[in-house]
Amino acid sequence: MAMERRNMLLEIGTEELPTTYIQPALDQLRTWGERWALASSITVWGTPRRLVLFIKDLPQFKTETVFGPPLQRAKDENGNWNKSAIGFARSRDKTVDDLQAGIKNGKKYLKLEVRLNSQRGLRDELIILLNSIKFPKTMRWIPDSAFRFARPIRWLVFMWGEHVTDLQVAGVRADRYARGHRFFGDKPVKLSSADISDYQRILRREYVIVDPTERRKKLVAGLLKQQEKYRPGIRETDLDVELVDEVGNLVEYPRVISGSFDESFLNIPSPVLITVMKTHQRYFPVRDGRGRLLPKFLVVANGPFKKTKSIRENNERVLRSRLADAEFFWEEDLLRSLEERVPDLEGVIFHARLGTYLDKVRRLEKLATFIAGRLGLSEEQVKNVKRAVLLCKSDLTTAMVTEFTELQGTMGMEYARKQGEAEDVARAIFEHYLPRSAEDVLPKTAVGQVLSLADKLDTVVAFLGAGITPSGSQDPYGLRRQAQGVIRLVAEKQLSLRFNVLVEKAVTGLKQERSSHKDAARQVLDFFRNRLEAFLETRNVPPDVVQAVLAAGWFDLPDVMKRVRMLQDLAGTTELMAATTIVERTFNIVHPEKLTGREKVRQDLLKEPAEKRLFSALETSTSIRKVIEEKKYREATKMYARAFSGLLSAFFEDVMVNVEEKSLRKNRMVLLSLINRLYSERVANLALLQFKRGEHMV
């Protein structure tokens, strides 16, 4: 029988979806589709008003194995099929002759090969899928129904080849009509079959560009064309990707319109102008060839508008009133200096259980000064650190930041500059929020780095100590991000700071201020270690290397990075292999719990020449210690391997460790453990590496 194949088209028509919901929903549709077909035959498209899934050449039927009752409970004492076996066959429209034995989870069961009607099976599953697509927020809208979706579903197209498949979800019955643009589309157009290019073409005619890639292309082309005259040679990479993506999902048919505003508004700091345009109006700012902001903007309208004059003028009027507000805030805020605003921070809550920002500033002063001291900052820099700490949160009390919260730090910097603060201080006020994400830049100035570290450490310690910990995907205060920021900063800028010292200092600061605060040092250190593991993993360090290195100490991050690099550099070399063998053999035989770590080798108990030689090698290993001290880990590894490899082999050839006599046995264990610890406690516990021996042996 020739396998019949048909195309399937599903369009979920909705009221306007939030822009950020569209792509994740399409990803879920695709994943679902991949259960029925190869990835290459699946297309997912979407606009604010529709989610589309197309599957090419779906077989009409698909064979699936279904399991029934266990084989041993399927026959009666005479060896005939019993009730449950017959019932199983019947439930699938089969007879007992079709029953087979199959193995599931290592046990025998009855099984049937069933030919499923994909059309019906898919439809049934689709209903489940539509009930379970995940969105950040969902709503109810249908009377007497608990059905939830991101926004109301208003129509469905569900076609299988030339036919509409009966599908009813969310009070809507599927049909074959493609709906065009909300305002520019004509009447719904009848689709004759589930043909993706037909569908795309019809929608295009009805002013909907359903393929997001195509829509984006059109949008980008429009944006570039409008800017070409101000910035010749402008390219796609010059555009704000985030905004392009967002706006691309705000419209079904992008039409770029350019507008302008009064040049006098350019006196407002450009971050403010950009925020007003971008975040609040979704306008694209326009720059000239030298990157300077021009009194222009681009708005993306939704539809094939012929006349754009009034749209432009109206948008200009909206922007004008927003910029007038911003200008007012800017001038008003400058009437009071950041320093004068410090006491106002008593009215700004950091967190209900953690006091105000004034409390935080006071804590930061101690912590930041401490860090600055540790890093050996100059007297001038320390002075700037203190000044920046004092002012760093003051912009939270300004009208501008109250209105545009995303400008915190940025406004602090702008106001500080305007008020004649040192440039280092102004920069630090901005930089202390960096990095704001895993990809964000790090603070460049030493003062900014100190402040950033202090602020983040304090936040993490404060929240964990108050019992507020992230769990699963819940991290409302971004504590993981902040901890990660601290780690990146210390690791990448190679700051010689030890985590235990930093955490202890931060904990002490909080304890002094808030007596109820838990001493969370242990917990905070675990939290940071955890984030450090995650950080190293993002740097593609294999988990076993991470564990080996961290086991030998992790408080000094630049040092951790050095040891990681060494292990990666020496991977597969005979030196590292030899060192690993030494650490492993000395690790395996010694049971650490029996040793306190303070034991010394008793020379009088050394009997065999091989153990005497091994001991004397240990005694003369000061040069290895010195090289480790100097953090020359490559060198140390080679020396370690050279010093002990042969001697240890000889030792195991000639000497029994597990001898009857207790004192002898213990003495040998002590000897081996000292050799082990010489390396594994300072460089890396190579016994935790998981590579297979054979891979590295040539």
Next chain:
Amino acid sequence: MDFQTLIITLQGYWKDQGCLLAQPYDLEVGAGTFAPPTFFRVLGPDPWRVGYVQPSRRPSDGRYGENPNRLYQHHQYQVIIKPAPPEIQDIYIKSLLALGIDPRTHDIRFVEDDWESPTLGASGLGWEVWCDGLEITQFTYFQQMGGFDLEPVPVELTYGLERIAMFLQKVESVFDLEWADGVSYGEIRKRLEYDFSRYSFEEVPVDGYRELFTRFERESGDLLRKGLVYPAYDCVLKCSHVFNLLDARGAISVSERANYIGRVRKLAKACAELYLKGEEERDGDGTA
């Protein structure tokens, strides 16, 4: 289109949609949502269609009549339809057409905006409706009111009348709006804006108002115990307005804020509960 014609047009449009035309509520409220035709009537199963103008007081938004866009008191046109009809977006768009806003010459957009009122224990999902970049309406499918899940789900449309009028008349300052032929918005409202701004920011007697809050709070509780839900709710509105005034006056510290809001919410929830109970009893009597 002058300001009063705008109102009349919306009234006419929504009357034709089968809405009952209610009158503005006669207490100080921050939004049309607070008025009883919304707060109470979205609760429970009975269908409801209403439209009304609601003068809305927001003391902290007062600018002494100096800011062209911000007002101590603005006007909303509030529409509630329960259950929300499936074609409600189209019905709404047609109301814009009635105002002369043609979506084929203006860029109308539904931009995600989920709404929440911690004071009323209310939340909903929906959009800001943008017209050429200007927010002209809040469009919300209510999900909760007074802490109760709403069934069926009502839709709330809140038109910002001043903004729409400024858009239609192409003026840059609200005070330049034409209220009626030859009469400006400024003539009618400017002095009031100045007076109330001064009052809110400078003259509100803090101690007396704190006491007022507590008295209305207590009174609301007493009335609830007596089963007088509407007067009890009026006291909630009083509390809410007193709180807004104290807030504008700068008399409420950050830590007190959540506490005050929580107290209003508690009463609002109790009112919703009592209202629903009364409705159930009424229905029970009807069928007995």
